[in-house]
Amino acid sequence: MRSAKGGQNPAGSASNASPPGSSDLTARARIRDAAAFRFAVEGFGASVRAIASDAGVSAGLVMHHFGSKAKLRDACDENMLATIRRLKRENVAEAAAGQSLFDKFAAAEENAAVLGYVLRSMQDGGPLAREFIDHMVDDAVGYSREGVAAGVIVPSRDEAARARYLTLSALGALLLEVTLNPPADPADLASIVRGYLRSSYLPMLELFTEGYLTSRRALEDCLAYMSTPP
Amino acid sequence: MRSAKGGQNPAGSASNASPPGSSDLTARARIRDAAAFRFAVEGFGASVRAIASDAGVSAGLVMHHFGSKAKLRDACDENMLATIRRLKRENVAEAAAGQSLFDKFAAAEENAAVLGYVLRSMQDGGPLAREFIDHMVDDAVGYSREGVAAGVIVPSRDEAARARYLTLSALGALLLEVTLNPPADPADLASIVRGYLRSSYLPMLELFTEGYLTSRRALEDCLAYMSTPP
DNA sequence: GTCTATATAATGATAGAC
DNA sequence: GTCTATCATTATATAGAC
Numbered sequence: 001m002r003s004a005k006g007g008q009n010p011a012g013s014a015s016n017a018s019p020p021g022s023s024d025l026t027a028r029a030r031i032r033d034a035a036a037f038r039f040a041v042e043g044f045g046a047s048v049r050a051i052a053s054d055a056g057v058s059a060g061l062v063m064h065h066f067g068s069k070a071k072l073r074d075a076c077d078e079n080m081l082a083t084i085r086r087l088k089r090e091n092v093a094e095a096a097a098g099q100s101l102f103d104k105f106a107a108a109e110e111n112a113a114v115l116g117y118v119l120r121s122m123q124d125g126g127p128l129a130r131e132f133i134d135h136m137v138d139d140a141v142g143y144s145r146e147g148v149a150a151g152v153i154v155p156s157r158d159e160a161a162r163a164r165y166l167t168l169s170a171l172g173a174l175l176l177e178v179t180l181n182p183p184a185d186p187a188d189l190a191s192i193v194r195g196y197l198r199s200s201y202l203p204m205l206e207l208f209t210e211g212y213l214t215s216r217r218a219l220e221d222c223l224a225y226m227s228t229p230p
Numbered sequence: 231m232r233s234a235k236g237g238q239n240p241a242g243s244a245s246n247a248s249p250p251g252s253s254d255l256t257a258r259a260r261i262r263d264a265a266a267f268r269f270a271v272e273g274f275g276a277s278v279r280a281i282a283s284d285a286g287v288s289a290g291l292v293m294h295h296f297g298s299k300a301k302l303r304d305a306c307d308e309n310m311l312a313t314i315r316r317l318k319r320e321n322v323a324e325a326a327a328g329q330s331l332f333d334k335f336a337a338a339e340e341n342a343a344v345l346g347y348v349l350r351s352m353q354d355g356g357p358l359a360r361e362f363i364d365h366m367v368d369d370a371v372g373y374s375r376e377g378v379a380a381g382v383i384v385p386s387r388d389e390a391a392r393a394r395y396l397t398l399s400a401l402g403a404l405l406l407e408v409t410l411n412p413p414a415d416p417a418d419l420a421s422i423v424r425g426y427l428r429s430s431y432l433p434m435l436e437l438f439t440e441g442y443l444t445s446r447r448a449l450e451d452c453l454a455y456m457s458t459p460p
Numbered sequence: 461g462t463c464t465a466t467a468t469a470a471t472g473a474t475a476g477a478c
Numbered sequence: 479g480t481c482t483a484t485c486a487t488t489a490t491a492t493a494g495a496c
Contacts, residue, residue: 027480047470048472048473049470049472057479057480058480058482059472060474060482060483061479061481063473063474064480065479067473068472068473069471069472122409122410123353123409125412129410133406133410151444152444153443154444156436157436158432158433161429161430161432162436162437164429164433165403165429165434166437166442168402168406168430169399169400170399171406172398172399172404172407173399173402175402175405175406176352176363176398176401176405177402179352179353179355179359180355180360180363199391200391200395201452202387202452202456203386203388203391203392203395203396204395205452207396207441208441208443208449209443209448210441210449211437211440211441212383213382213383213384213439214383215439216439218438218439219435219436219438219439222431222432222435223432277488277489278489278490278491287462287463288462289490289491290462290463290464290492291462291463293490293491294461294462295461297491299489299490299491461496462495462496463495463496464493464495465492465493465494465495466491466492466493467493468491469488469489469491470490471488471489472485472486472488473484473485473487474483474484474486475482475483475484475485476482476483476484477480477481477482478479478480
């Protein structure tokens with residue numbers, strides 16, 4: 001029965017999404033968090049009724065507060081983006097090539113919902129995914145620039161293209177892995193991500209420090225091809 | 231209208247999926263191909279009615295032939311896998327690191343439906359995606375082994391892990407790119423794929439021949455970490 | 461083999477009482 | 479603010495005529 005008349009917080013403030021159970025929030029906020037969790041767990045096909053049930057309210061109230069399912073999702077996106085920005089700000093120190101962000105995510109169980117939501121959004125191609133990835137690419141460009149200046153990263157002929165390539169590869173591989181091996185219990189998502197990162201460290205670092213091809217032939221062919229106007 | 235009493239082919243034989251218009255097939259085969267095309271274009275949420283309409287038959291007939299939507303999809307998966315195996319066999323000569331397969335796909339407009347279907351399957355995490363990727367990884371292991379033996383590919387401490395890492399990265403990045411920038415007209419899928427491959431050639435070849443990190447430090451830390459039992 | 465008509469279930473959204 | 483009841487739509491799947 002869950003007493004639905006809890007504390008009347010001013011709402012509005014961005015709090016991190018979490019599994020139902022976190023009460024003491026406005027009904028609106030509880031609905032938003034429940035929606036984010038459902039979306040993370042079972043994708044954006046989750047029904048309004050299920051969300052309402054998780055939040056301990058009626059389906060009608062969901063519509064009353066958000067107008068439509070699409071607007072509810074928009075609210076989730078907005079809130080997630082705020083949460084992500086906060087997490088990034090908190091971890092801005094030790095980010096290396098955009099990779100440790102996910103490591104950080106994977107380490108904190110509490111952020112499983114955020115991670116799941118982002119993955120679902122990528123799977124869906126939603127607006128949040130675009131923005132999230134653009135941010136990641138921008139960050140990667142910055143890290144690369146610093147690394148090259150410091151002499152620890154080899155320079156590229158097209159830093160932007162490399163940053164995008166590396167970011168899409170890392171995120172895409174993670175997305176694919178999780179899609180292929182979805183956790184039985186959504187709470188296990190973080191550990192799956194951790195496992196995947198663990199399994200890819202060695203081949204990634206080998207590739208990053210020793211390369212993959214012994215000859216420069218393919219690269220030079222590519223450069224020659226690209227410098228001749230077709 | 232579309233005369234529904236076309237040629238009575240023995241059915242069964244695996245033909246490549248293609249947009250509606252290819253008649254002269256059993257109704258069952260036409261339904262299967264129409265379904266594959268719809269699934270490729272708009273995902274597995276496509277309705278049986280839409281598929282039936284594309285195939286020029288009633289929704290009831292679809293159920294009559296396949297029993298359920300799930301079984302219809304199974305039939306599509308099976309047929310696609312057969313088509314993919316045939317395409318691979320045809321191109322087995324020039325495959326390099328599992329990458330030229332997609333290049334080949336992208337080059338042939340006629341295979342847009344196959345490519346779209348595989349991407350949708352990856353997005354969905356369906357059984358076909360698993361099998362398809364396992365094949366790609368196995369192939370990549372083989373190519374790497376040959377390349378290492380021939381001295382053109384640098385050896386890895388864990389060939390299987392590297393093959394999986396490279397395959398998941400390549401396919402995942404492509405999947406993410408297409409998800410983020412879906413073609414307005416599904417016929418444009420092939421050109422989008424081609425565009426993405428084009429944009430990633432340079433950074434990929436740079437990374438493969440020149441690496442990314444100037445110091446061996448990170449790799450050696452990783453090796454040290456992995457050789458110590460926690 | 462093929463169709464039409466219908467059963468059944470789930471969904472997003474609305475209306476109005478409290 | 480919150481609920482219940484209901485609508486309208488859409489979906490899969492079935493039944494039975496031709």
